[in-house]
Amino acid sequence: DIQMTQSPSSLSASVGDRVTITCRTSQNINNFLNWYQQKPGKAPKLLIYVASSLQSGVPLRFSGSGSGTDFTLTISSLQPEDFATYYCQQSYSTPYSFGQGTKLEI
């Protein structure tokens, strides 16, 4: 099974900050990496798929990059609604594993 390591596990930031979250996989997954945002009591929301493609309706301040084993999610200018938990997920091979999450706090 592919192991996912996200960092940091939590992050304090302010509105307007640029934030980067990283995800490392235990083996090469090409670009089969997705990012989700989750708010308390809600289902995850797809932000980025295949490493860098922005899901329809997601603001342009979200971007993803990387390939192979190292990936990043960047939020260019934090907005109040962005404070949430973010998860990476690989869809290269089953079981499609998730990272442990990064909680973005004010």
Add this chain to the structure above:
Amino acid sequence: QVQLVQSGAEVKKPGASVKVSCKASGYTFTNYGISWVRQTPGQGLEWMGWIRIYNGNTNYAQKFQGRVTMTTDTSTSTAYLELRSLRSDDTAVYYCARDRDSGSYGDYDYWGQGTLVIVSS
């Protein structure tokens, strides 16, 4: 609009079974796969498996092999997750999720609202 609406919360005793439903609307049900993902405080998000609606093919995570069955009823556009021999560590919120594209696997653009399953004696 696309919606996945799941059944309500369940409380089960250890050793029992649970069956969670996920009713889809707003798209052609047979064109997209459905996966099941659960979330526990301790284990985070955990992928359980998928089902290809058009042919009924399934792929279960090894961890759940022998205890899980995913099925669909195309007449009602409903997917089902059955988990048997429940243990306390199966206490979780269970989500159904739809593949983003009919040709993509493993990235999910629509999710159900989640079903809380509590396993307790």
